[in-house]
Amino acid sequence: MYEAAWIAPAEAGDDAGAVAIESSSVATESFSETDEESFLTSPFARRLVRKADEADAAVVERRRFESDARAGVESDADDESIAAAVPVACGRQRFGVLAVAGTEESGFAETTQNGLELLGETLGFAIIADRRRNTLIESDAVELEFAFTSPLGDLSAAFDCRCDHLGSVADDGNAHAYETRIAHDDFDEIRSFLDEYAAIRGCRLVERRDEACVVEITVAGAPPGLLAEAGFGLVSLYASNGDTRLIAEVPSDEDVTRVLDALSNHWDDVELVAKRQTPTRGVDLAVPADGAAGLTDRQRSVLETAFEAGYYDWPRGHTAEEIAERLDIASATLHQHLRAAEHALVSSFVGDDRE
Template identity: 40%
Template structure:
């Protein structure tokens, strides 16, 4: 009897140890259920605990009905254990996405069916043809004969257990020993249960008589090994699922498209970014050949880490391929990374354009310097045309260059000077756009004739295109202007595909102003250095600048003119026969006349200053470079002006009559004497610039040099439409030039 008690105590002691061990692990794991795999581990330990408890309860039940019922309950735990083990292995190794409710439900379908088969075994005997209760050594054991149903059930249990073990063994091989110890302990623990099951099935029982189920007893060993893995090797602190899930998350969240191909270049993995590139869900791309999803002509699969480019819609992708090899170096597939470089390409293109524009700007600035250098020695318009066209053609950027002018007295004829790409200068006149000497005249003719109208003066370079779109020749027409006078136009052609850029047109506009200034300067030099001059005398009924003579019955004599700004003159008039205050008030009301003020008072008269814009015939004369020698108004207006002998007189007359329609040229005299340097438009000192001369004269006539000053610097600068600082700059330089000339002359006299 004592030996029986000893056996019973030993059995229940081992079962208690097993149950406490696995049950404790279940409770501990559930307490950390937020970590990967802990829920599944807790379920596995709970099922093993239930297995042990039901087995122990069955050993104590001698009633056959209750004993068989408890055996059937025990088999529910037996069938649940491999499912829990496999689900735990999937979660722990990072394949949790495979353990979906659908897949787990499919795995559980067999245990449910097997449980029904076990509970109804008495009807069909498929699981155990013989299933009897035998009491041995005080323990109620089952004497069972295994039927075909039992073999299927055992095969299912071992299959699921083996799959889970293989997942952990794979982790041992691939984890670089980081997870090796934990995985080995888990495999040892589950292998102990499998070995116990095999021995039980083989009837290797330590007790005489019927078969003893050894699995619940082996649970104590499993519990110890699992506990050692849990507490000694930090089973849930170093979880392989973290790395696996992190790798998947990194690939999924990676902005670049990542595609893994097998040896036949079929897609076996595709992250969401690549799915967007393929215009499909990542799962939909699995199994498709890569060349069906994108154009792979630019992809080199034979060279490692080679870069290619793929265009997809408006996006550009950089493609990098890397081979995937096994341990023996055999190629088993490729990794392909698609990086969206659209933004980078746009930045590179923008930088390239900026670099090209800077190079072009540097070239154009150099070209302007060359043209400026060439213009230094030019003394005639023909020399200017030859220098400008020659330099522009030498730049190799322009196919042909024309410089033209349409005189006012020949509106249908366009005189041009142009240079071909051979450098041969050609000059001539014509109206046929196809003439060699007038090619491009139809575009030059679009500009107004030489004039000083505001629209002409503010014209800018405009681009045109000749020929078919595929073989077009681009051209531009640039006005040659100085201040408000247009002296003609410059036409250029180029075969460049992109034609003329906006910045280039701006620089050419600047070039047009430089050339216009050079033309104006040559005209002024001709007027100053000519041995003879042409005197033109005009008469008009009325002129806004001389309005007091017509309305106040007085005499108005021009005392001085200063071209104070590009758009207006400062005129000084001597009034005889009326109050100058009344004359100034009358002038201020005239169209085109600005501020008018009295500078000097004398008996029955004085000197009046006013600004004149576009309404007076004085304006076109001064802007055309004429020297207004005399102007007087009493009974009508009479003006005498001197121009250089080679000036187009008809052009001057046309300008005057566009401003004053009733102005008539009554006399044209060729005089042998040189230009009257003491005309009413001021004495020209050769060492002073125009603006210095103007600043000096306006300041003098405004009483700036009187003490106290009659007008301050701000008021004088306002008359010239410049800032006070600019006025001081011009004035100081003029004063320095005059004082230097005076003292140098004094030194020469003493010498």
């Protein structure tokens, strides 16, 4: 069906005509070029890749040439080359462009283009999964600590409090919601303060706990989950004394610039403030005889229901609200049971010697 296939990685730079080729296979008998490099660097191939990168969607290019103009080929008919390219991406993370070329029209029908787009998404997911796997199996990983500006940083300074990210709640594509524990007991003051920021789409009280508020914040910008999409592990995200700090765990051979660029695309004034070599979490943890020790029957039931519903899958099979509705409990109650169950399980693995 295809006589050429290649992958061009995402390139940043001012030279719009420059295209780097990461992997390729070209049978030049079907094209006017006499060798693989000439085809891949031709205006036809370069224009195709550039258009797909700019459109962030499947594109198709065509060109015609006189068959008898090619060395050693005699024909009275004109020949046509057809090529298609799709982004290789996963979520907001883009890795390059997958392109194919040939002469058969059937290889570039609309249904085939849809299949190519799915292949590009699958490749992007595989890249993310491989990077995440490398982070998990590395015996030594690197912790990178970044500082940046955020509404929560301003909030921590205004009320002399600490804000801790607890986890993502929902993602509808343009807005992202996640829970934050804010060590300030007046929710009305918190909401009034955050309402002044255009990036904050909503602020809802989940529960009050120990003179603090657990708040669900909906933002227009990127959620902390973008790290997972890039293949990095989020260790912690918090705001204190006017500063917002994010700590990510990455493989020891990771390019720090790539991490910094990923964050800078979504947050302002991102700065790398620390880099630490640290053993990967969980590498040498002993497995307790009873991993469910310490769970109440209700916690176990809620945890099992959430797990079976795909709550811990990526992407999630069901939201917390859907699981809470299934159990006929409030969403806040579900989160309370899950946090208690998760704390009991983690404590049984790592130990909890606190008084």
